[in-house]
Amino acid sequence: MATLKEVQSKIVSVKKTKQITSAMKMVATSRLRGAQNNMEAFKPYAGKFAEVLGSIAGKSGGDASPLLVPREEVKKVALVLCTSDRGLCGGFNTNLITKAEKIIKSEFEGKDVSFTCFGKRGRDWAKKQPQPIEDEFLDVVGGNVEFSVASYSGQKLIDSFLEGTVDEVYLIYSDFVNMAKQVATVKQILPIPSLEDVQKEKEEDKDAGFLPEHICEPSSDALLGQMLPKNIFIQIYDALLQTSTSEHAARMRAMDNATKACEDIVGELQTIYNKTRQAGITADLMDIVGGAEALNG
Amino acid sequence: MAEKLFLEVVTPQKAIVSEEVEIVVAPGSEGEFGALKGHTTFLTSLKVGSLRYIDAGGKERYIFINGGFAEVLPDKVTILAESAEYRKDIDVERATKAKVRAEKRLANKAADTDLVRAEVALKRAMHRLRIKDIK
Numbered sequence: 001m002a003t004l005k006e007v008q009s010k011i012v013s014v015k016k017t018k019q020i021t022s023a024m025k026m027v028a029t030s031r032l033r034g035a036q037n038n039m040e041a042f043k044p045y046a047g048k049f050a051e052v053l054g055s056i057a058g059k060s061g062g063d064a065s066p067l068l069v070p071r072e073e074v075k076k077v078a079l080v081l082c083t084s085d086r087g088l089c090g091g092f093n094t095n096l097i098t099k100a101e102k103i104i105k106s107e108f109e110g111k112d113v114s115f116t117c118f119g120k121r122g123r124d125w126a127k128k129q130p131q132p133i134e135d136e137f138l139d140v141v142g143g144n145v146e147f148s149v150a151s152y153s154g155q156k157l158i159d160s161f162l163e164g165t166v167d168e169v170y171l172i173y174s175d176f177v178n179m180a181k182q183v184a185t186v187k188q189i190l191p192i193p194s195l196e197d198v199q200k201e202k203e204e205d206k207d208a209g210f211l212p213e214h215i216c217e218p219s220s221d222a223l224l225g226q227m228l229p230k231n232i233f234i235q236i237y238d239a240l241l242q243t244s245t246s247e248h249a250a251r252m253r254a255m256d257n258a259t260k261a262c263e264d265i266v267g268e269l270q271t272i273y274n275k276t277r278q279a280g281i282t283a284d285l286m287d288i289v290g291g292a293e294a295l296n297g
Numbered sequence: 298m299a300e301k302l303f304l305e306v307v308t309p310q311k312a313i314v315s316e317e318v319e320i321v322v323a324p325g326s327e328g329e330f331g332a333l334k335g336h337t338t339f340l341t342s343l344k345v346g347s348l349r350y351i352d353a354g355g356k357e358r359y360i361f362i363n364g365g366f367a368e369v370l371p372d373k374v375t376i377l378a379e380s381a382e383y384r385k386d387i388d389v390e391r392a393t394k395a396k397v398r399a400e401k402r403l404a405n406k407a408a409d410t411d412l413v414r415a416e417v418a419l420k421r422a423m424h425r426l427r428i429k430d431i432k
Contacts, residue, residue: 038310041309041310041311041312042309042310044305044307044312045307045308045309045312045377046309048305048307048368048375048377049366049377052340052366052368052375052377056340147308147309147310147379147380151379214338214339214340214368215337215338215339215340216339216340216341217325217326217327217339217340217341217342218326218327218341218342220340223340223341223342223366226342226366227342227366230366230379234309237309
């Protein structure tokens with residue numbers, strides 16, 4: 001059996017760990033609130049944009065922009081992998097990376113895949129893969145995500161799509177469903193999946209069928225051409241916000257579990273400590289009693 | 298007083314303006330336009346420039362708009378901007394520096410400078426400073 005001192009020092013060290021994990025949980029909680037606020041603040045913009053986009057997309061033809069046209073043969077695929085910079089958030093990054101691994105093995109079998117990485121964890125993983133990393137952005141996810149990052153990376157992807165160096169672009173990010181649920185999601189962003197879906201969603205939202213006819217300046221096609229790239233930036237930005245929020249939620253839960261586990265271990269160790277101490281006292285008493293008996297006898 | 302219309306300026310970061318105004322003057326890509334209540338429905342892209350409006354109290358206000366889109370409805374104007382700043386939020390020092398930097402880059406005309414980007418940066422800086430200068 002372990003000595004008293006050993007058990008005691010173990011208790012102290014577990015308690016220290018618990019302090020750290022509970023502090024990290026606290027930090028994650030407050031960051032989560034910030035990230036959720038950012039998401040809330042983005043909603044009016046994204047909502048309005050989708051509404052306007054839907055209404056002009058309905059008016060102009062299907063092939064108003066080269067971004068809408070699917071390639072006949074898809075050889076080169078770009079994956080935008082959003083992960084966190086830091087660990088200690090449970091299976092969060094593993095989930096995202098597994099998702100990427102799976103999709104590369106199944107759907108993109110035999111195609112040239114390249115990565116654009118947001119977040120250190122995904123970047124570190126991608127480095128070990130045979131596929132090249134086109135671009136990496138660290139210190140974005142989890143902090144204050146700026147729209148310019150999304151538009152910068154989005155523009156690069158659009159450029160390579162138009163040049164033909166990439167045939168399809170996919171986003172892999174963590175969709176923030178609620179505090180307990182974050183789902184690793186794959187979403188195609190280029191070529192832009194048909195806009196009718198956007199419109200349908202929009203029409204379902206609006207109960208009254210009132211769609212004002214807009215006068216467009218410049219022409220609706222030109223306007224659509226300008227709005228579509230923006231729409232991609234918006235999707236990337238949204239993915240980054242969702243991933244940030246998910247990261248904090250995942251870390252909060254992981255740290256909460258860790259804190260609870262620490263409490264359990266301390267309890268167990270305390271029992272061992274008490275038992276060991278009691279055994280020691282009993283042994284001492286036996287000695288004393290034994291000694292006294294021997295003297296008397 | 299004229300009837301009011303509702304102005305909303307939203308950016309990805311936050312909603313900047315959301316209030317009743319008398320008139321909105323915005324930098325459309327095909328030219329500056331003004332909107333009063335009852336304007337026909339209208340959709341346009343916006344240039345980098347200044348958005349001007351007169352609020353319910355009759356006060357003239359300026360906002361720097363970094364490009365975007367505007368949707369005009371008879372009783373509402375919505376501006377979707379990538380970023381926007383109130384006059385008081387404009388950082389003069391930063392804008393001045395950006396202006397100098399952009400001018401230098403344009404003057405040098407080195408082969409590797411991105412002229413388009415420098416021009417846009419210069420435009421942004423000049424508009425910011427201009428708004429700040431209005432008394």
